Amino acid sequence: MMSVQVSPVRSSEDIDDVRTLVWEFFDFLRVRYPEMLETIDNYLVEQDVAGELAAFERFFLPPHGECFLARLNDQPVGLVMMKPHGENDAEMNRMYVRDAARGHGIGRKLGQALVDEARRQGLGAVWLDALYRHVEALPLYESLDFEYFTDPEAFGGDDERVLHMKLELR
Template sequence: MRVDIAPATPEDPAVIALCTEQQAEIEARYPGADEAPKGIDPRVEFLLARIGSEPVGCGGLKPLEPGMAEVTRMYVRPAHRGQGISRMLLQALEEMALAKGWRTLRLETGDLQPESIGLYQSSGYRRIPAFGPYVGNVLSLCFEKHLTD
């Protein structure tokens, strides 16, 4: 299986479709919690994973402050999970961050997403106190990683 990962814009129909699926999955996992981000932030720089011509996953980086960005909108379609695509996307996002001068990456995931927590911890991300819009959200778990060249 060959996975191609390439930049995409927030307006790309494949990115919009994947983010819509991600939002529906989050809403199903956290009913009534209003956990899902609404809309796609135009500042997010996306990477899109494809197998052949089929979009199978995405992830993005949103600038937070000089030298720091947030990993956001990480999603792989259920039929393609367990194949290492999330790990490939995360590694590609880290490489993109370094190329842009972002040396610290932060992210948020929910406490009912053990697969995400496992991916981030096994990739060197460490728990931190909630940041930004996640402060005070008891369902949010925040992580950070300092990148090196």
């Protein structure tokens, strides 16, 4: 029987597992979107992903943010990160589940954990950006009641390959 646990990241071991999964996520994106390598590389620089991961506690642990790690049979297999967005909102970042662990509802559990935490904190909305062929994630986001919107100021600007979504919590 498969055992899935989703919990907030707190230990240094958890943080190391998250760092590994984040880089796997970007490797996955490079394979899935070979036509977008420049966009992905620009994102890594603009968002200072390496810097955020190096200073993980300042970005993804309370009171600044949150990160949830999924384990399948005690092995790290997925993550989702939450960081502040504006004054009273959050941004969902880097939801990822390893290929071998898909089909167990892990993405749903991660997404729901983040939404529940944002509600618990009394936030107004959760924002996210996703790439257009992210066929595993888009239906999940929709089922969590995220809605599409247009934002030419967001990452990717008016690039139709970058989809912007928002979940109003109030």
